Amino acid sequence: MQNVIAFIEHKHGAIRRSSLEAATQARTLADQLGGKAHAVVVGDGAQQAAQTLKRYPLDQIHLSDEDRFVDGAVDAVEAVAKATGSALVLVGNTMIGRDVGSRFAARVDCGINADVVDFKTEGGEVSCVMPKLGGLVITTCKLTGSPFGVAAIRPNVFAAKETSGAGEIVQIPSSGKASTVTVEDEVEEAAAELGVEEASVVVSGGRGMGGPEPFTTILKDLADAFGGAVGASRAAVDAGWVSHGHQVGQTGKTISPQLYLAIGISGAIQHKVGMRTSETIVAINKDGNVPIAEFADLLVVGDAFAIVPELTKLVRDAKAVHA
């Protein structure tokens, strides 16, 4: 594999952070492979997104205005990949990223690696490093047997760094194809907020929160103080206190924030597998004999309802000193 193509996910031109990480990583890998770094951006707002991408170290930014749901993106990535002859496609390991990456891989018959946290390049070959079985094992898989390959990168693991590249904007010719999927409407249920996968600080609440309120008050305040996101255990989600998108764990999201705060969460194995790769784990629990004591860097034993508001105050104060 020689070239690297970052698929760019955006909403009306506002690019997702994981895609900026992909764009930055595309350059690093392209340099190692001796090829070019490309970006593909599709749909409503693609023009605006392309302008943002000019601040990233890309050789070419390929643009398509076609808005066919998923198909348009897969067709565009396919067209660019085939034009380069040989390429690794980077997508974010997000809902849309997975859809585009998986469809492309099946279409061109190439390998695909999911939830990639590191790369190794050697002699023009690309290997991906991925935690599997909930981080129990770290696997390395080589992409082989095709001039193409796909890597879905875990958000928040690779850096997004602005450094201008050549940034040549290239228009992808329209495919003239019809949509196979019709989008009838789109409904926003929650204010667009930072997702737990992408936040560098996640403040999660569990059954110990006792009800829905803390998720919009004390936990939210603490998360806001860090500029982070609110997460939850399955117990809290199943109780209906917070929506499923916030769930961390085996049947929720697998995340790697820099700081994970587990508040009123016991740390069951199914929760642990979703957050064990966090850089630092801090827990507050009124019980010192909980599973999370075995893997948190710090467990403070006390009442979360009393500690969290105090903590938020102190964090705000500390941040204000630096500001």
Added chain:
Amino acid sequence: MRPEVSVLKILVTVKLVPDTNADKRIDPTTKRLVRTGVETVLNPFDEYAIEAALQLKETLNDGSTVTIVSMTPVSGKEVVRKALAMGADDAVMISDDALGGSDLWGTAVALAAGIKAQSPDLVITGTQSTDAISGDLPGMLAEKLGYPGLTYARKIDVADGRVRVQRETETGYMTISAALPAVVSVTKSANEPRYPSLKGIMGAKKKEIKQLAAADLGLTVAVGTDGAKAQLTDLATPPVRAKGQVVQAPDPAEGAKIIVQFLKDRKFL
């Protein structure tokens, strides 16, 4: 496209995975998963797919059927039977040593061939598996089958030869639809999977589980370990997270201070 689909043939793909409740272990010398004491179970995500299919069948109430499809060693038969006990009509197992070691691509190729042979109207999958955690197979199946792919559905309706789903997004949902046959992946918020009833468990013993071998799939490419396009080259055990400090904080203000000092030491603040 089928102009008039009346009775639906619904296929549900299920994966068998190591039990999710056990803290799985890798043998440091063989570097393989220690399977002793670790049961094989239905991928928990696939229970939502089965439930969604059963609910659809019950709503249509027109003789539509639900068939389970799994690519898994023959030894997985009893687990597949659990899906039948939930209420599916029959099952197809794709089992062959030649398929062992398949990567995602190989799995998609083989599974799609097995699915196509059943001529389904609707293929329902889970969103991901708890062992691979890739979430890529639904999209790959859609592409390989040449069907529209509607992923992350939390609600499914079928009418007039079209399937309409509520697809979850990060901030809400979108309503999308496509002509049958189609592939739909179902999320955890779609439903509450039923437990097999005693009658279901008894009945499942008599239901047909058809076996397909690699040769029955008419594959023109090599899959399995040799054909894999993502080849496992290394398996390592991550460093164990050391037990950290446990500090009692009867005084909440003191507890907050301890955390802040810790975060300052680690340069978070």
